[in-house]
Amino acid sequence: MRHIFTRNLLKRYPVITRAEGSYLFDEGDRAILDGCSGAVVVNLGHGHPEVMAALETQARRVTFVHTSLFVTDALAEASEALAGVLPPELGTIYFVNSGSEATETAIKLAHAYWRAAGRPEKHLVVARWDSYHGNTLGALSASGHRARRAPYAELLLPFPHFDAPNLYRRPQGTDPCAYGRERAERLAEALEAVGPERVAVVMVEPVVGSSLAAMPPPEGYLARLAEICRTYDVLLAVDEVMCGAGRTGRWFAFQHAGITPDLVCFGKGVSNGVTPVAGVAAHGRLVEAIRAVGGGFVHGHTFGGNPLGMAVVRAVVEVMVRERLVEAVVPRGQALRERLVGLAEEFSVIGDVRGAGLLLGVELVADPATRRPFAPEANVTGRLSDLLIEEGLALYPCPGIADGRAGDGFIVAPPYTATDEDFDRLADSFRRALKRLVPTLKAG
Ligand SMILES: Cc1ncc(COP(=O)(O)O)c(C=O)c1O
Structure with a gap:
């Protein structure tokens, strides 16, 4: 040891x-x-026996190909399975290996979209205090978890942050909805302060995980954030690495709010921990914009979309849907x-x-x-x-x-x-x- x-x-x-x-x-x-x-x-x-069986079967077929050269049936089936539980607009899936890679991928996808749209000056990520989007430097720059940021402060990118709602610690006696509305306006203020023409994407956890111990949003809060993003022409990425994969009673927590984000980051539960799998579901509008300028997305990790992980994801989604x-x-x-x-x-x-x-x-x-x-x-x-x-x-x-x-x-x-x-x-x-x-x- x-x-x-x-x-x-x-x-x-x-x-x-x-x-x-x-x-x-x-x-x-x-x-x-x-x-x-x-x-x-x-x-x-x-x-879980069915998930383990899927892993074993795939292990006997093919365990690795590089996605710069090949795709596999396993990758296609995992993508299709996840697309099947997401709104149709979000039906294109990019796989990586960790939640941190997923949020970084979402950031890069947002950049790629704005470059494709002829607006490369839109590059900043606006995120919230009391949030966690991962420990790699880009993801940590978006994260608003003060204790995790502090030891690496000098290395982090200057991404602006605004305050997340905290229903437990809201001013005593305040109405939760009114509090939520007030907190949502903090996004508009942050965008005005930094200049929305410089902002690529706003990233939030719909239910805040480790930074606030499972804090749900006030009623109407996420819908208002989505509206503000539309008004200011910035993308909305939801980080569902923890709160996705069914945890909150919908496949993804943003679905409770009736919104359609531009990017959905997922991880953790999609593989049940059998192999590391995470990824991003991208809105068709982003995918089409990137396709229109040559189709290349300059990114990728060796093990992203590997067949073992993909067979596991397909089995996890199948079990969850069937049962x-x-x-x-x-x-x-x-x-x-x-x-x-x-x-x-x-x-x-x-x-x-x-x-x-x-x-x-x-x-x-x-x-x-x-x-x-x-x-x-x-x-x-x-x-x-x-x-x-x-x-x-x-x-x-x-x-x-x-x-x-x-x-x-x-x-x-x-x-x-x-x-x-x-x-x-x-x-x-x-x-x-x-x-x-x-x-x-x-x-x-
Ligand atoms: C909401 C959220 N985003 C991102 C991450 C980072 O995921 P990973 O640890 O797989 O890199 C986590 C991990 O706890 C998380 O809870």
Whole structure:
């Protein structure tokens, strides 16, 4: 183990030796409920037989060709499968290997479109504070996650940011819709400030994942953003790397808002974590503009669209459509939310339970009346995460969710296939961990 360059070199990580359905198993074969599907990835549960069979079958046919020279049936079928669950305008799919590559691809596609349209001066990406679009430098430049940006500040591109809505931390007593309308106008202000003639694309997460622990938008907010983008003639890219692939009860979260974005970034759940797959669905208007000026898109990654990943994507979409899993997400999410709300009633340290579908979040606060967060030095998220794992539960830690530095919370996002018994077990483990944490907070 000593040769692993771990995320934190001082921390000892539990060793996982196998996984099945909603459970991970450690070296002692102790079961840990995967309450966050890895990183909101393993939506169908670990080792889904049909997905694994698709991988094996493809492995015997062809595992690699380079997309600069060839395409494959597997690539065509995965593209068709995803196009089938997207609005018809967004039916052209570009595959890459990670969410960061997907958001960078969306940025480059936006550039390529404006160059094709004869407007190369439109190059800036406008994105939001409290957002995460990936860790590579272009994606991190768009990201508004302050703690992830800080160590690399000098390397980042000067992309303007505007404030995302945070329903939990909105001024007390404000109407959520009025607050959403006010926050949407921040985009118009940002575009006016920078000059919309210089802006290529606006990038947002419809439901904010790790930066705000599953924060849904206020009613009407996304529709207003889309309208502002149209008014100012800038493209709209939605980053659905986390909230897509059915998590919120629609195939993609933007579909709740009744909008048609220009670019949709996806990743994580589309491959169920079997192989790394991500990509971008592009609006036909962009594709046609690029086709009209020679058809070349100067981009590409060696493993993008590789046959193994493509066979997996096709199988994942087939299973989800056939078993109507996206439709099931809403009632399953409701059943899970009830358990989390129950915990919030028991433990005043839980200030908020939120989210959409099976992408839920809890926020922990020092004072629920004022929503005052714990000091970042208290490392409440980190300590609770360790206790949760000791109690047999993995949740996705989200430190810094109050202001980018302070604030503690978790994403709760088990596989779509998790049962009521799994949810009960999740709540029991969470309760035991909180019971151990709370006295230490009082002492501190
Ligand atoms: C919304 C969003 N976009 C982009 C990314 C980056 O994806 P990856 O880690 O696969 O590069 C993530 C990862 O968590 C994400 O949640």
